[in-house]
Amino acid sequence: MASPVVPLVTFFALLALVACLAIWDRRVLRARGLRAASAWWILLLPPIAYFVARRVALKKQGIRANAPGNVYVLTIFAAAALTSVALAPMALARMDAASLRLLEQQASAELQRQTAVSWTVTCPDGAPVTIVGSSFDCAAIDATGRAVRFTAHVLHPREFSVDPAVLQ
Structure with a gap:
């Protein structure tokens, strides 16, 4: 059985990175005079919850900003596709x-x-x-x-x- 240390460290490193990006995004939006969604959404729910909360908060202010959420979703699909392409030969072997x-x-x-x-x-x-x-x-x-x-x-x-x- 493979050690769970590497996947756990990777998970927490990615979670920390996404949380830092959410905090940075919130600061940038506030500096521009906009009300931003709470960065705590990242820690409570999957990152997509932050993007949904961000979109709702900005939409209430009349701003349409879907790009970060769209990029996130496309990245997830690309990662899944690349993972399946990479793992298929190992499964066949x-x-x-x-x-x-x-x-x-x-x-x-x-x-x-x-x-x-x-x-x-x-x-x-x-x-x-x-x-x-x-x-x-x-x-x-x-x-x-x-x-x-x-x-x-x-x-x-x-x-x-x-x-x-x-x-x-």
Whole structure:
């Protein structure tokens, strides 16, 4: 399990940054002679609440100032899109590794069923598990030291057919 320290520090640093920006925004608006929303909205609710309160306070004075809130919302959408683009390859790599581990477990169970001996199966970590039509070799060794190998063929992404095991 990853440590929660980095996400917590990041969260509080971003919260402090947004709070400082809200306080600065309030001071700028007051210096221009406008009534501004309370910066406490930032600490009580998500930052969007400050932008809504800011918009309402300025609208009561006849001023239309939606840009900060719009930029905030667009930034959230952009961050979500970038995060999904960045995390997708990692999720796919985990799925690839999980499919290989499942293949190893199933092959081990099948060999054990056929021979009544425990087997340890290993497939290469970099196997092309998503390239339909490709194949890769896996090795198995039993408790007595007997070794076999078999070839796995990719039928569909992360779905395999296995040739019969061959003694080495």
